[in-house]
Every structure is written in structure tokens, then in C-alpha cells.
Amino acid sequence: MARRTKRAHSGPSQRQLRVGELLRAALVEALARGHLRDPALQGVTITVTQVRLSPDLRHAKAYIMPLGGVHADEVIPALNRAASYLRHEVDRRVELRASPELRFELDQTFEEASRIEALLRQTPPGAHD
DSSP states (O other): OOOOOSSSSSSHHHHHHHHHHHHHHHHHHHHTTTTTOOOGTTTOOOEEEEEEEEETTEEEEEEEEEGGGGHHHHHHHHHHHTTTHHHHHHHHHHHHHSSSSEEEOOOOHHHHHHHHHHHHHHHSTTTTT
């Protein structure tokens, strides 16, 4: 009987990616319904950019961005307070053996991409040669 070996690379598995996308879609649907009562979430449009899962699929980190990045310092804690409700909503939409624990974080990729782009624009002409 062949033994499974650890994967050579540290990226997410196909299953993690597939389940992450299902969870992302379920979160988008749950947030669009607007049933969250927290005042920090009222009237705020939230984009769920990605959901990353632990290898055992028990913990999910949802990366979000409020429209225009406005009030992110209030929205992230509010979503984390509503995590148990959102976990229940996701569980209703996605069939998994166990519903993952949700944690919300601000998606820094747009900010990081802008920073890198600004650095590239600062590079003097001819420096790439």
C-alpha cells in the first residue's frame, strides 16, 4: 500500500481552492441579503475577494474590501463579531462535513499592487538594461 507523502510545494490544494470559492460565493450571497444588524455594516458594500482555507478545511480566512476601502477599520471587527451568524448562513448554502470557523481580514493586495506600481514608476529610465 502506497503511503501519502507531504506535498513538495506549500500552495493550497485543489480541494482548498474549490471549497474556498464555494464559501466566497456563499458569503457574497449572505452579505448581499443585508440581514446584519451591526451599525458598522449598514449601507456598506463589501467585496469578498478570496477565502483561504486551512488544509483540514476547519478554518477559513475571508479577505474582504469595503467599497472604496472606506471604514475598513470598523467593518472588519463588525464582520468578525457577526462571524457565527455568517458561518450559519454559509453552512446553509454549502454542504461540508464541518462548517469552517470564519475570520475576516482586510485584503491588502490592491494596496500592495499600487505600492509596487508606484515603485516601478520611480525607477529611472534605462535602469532595466
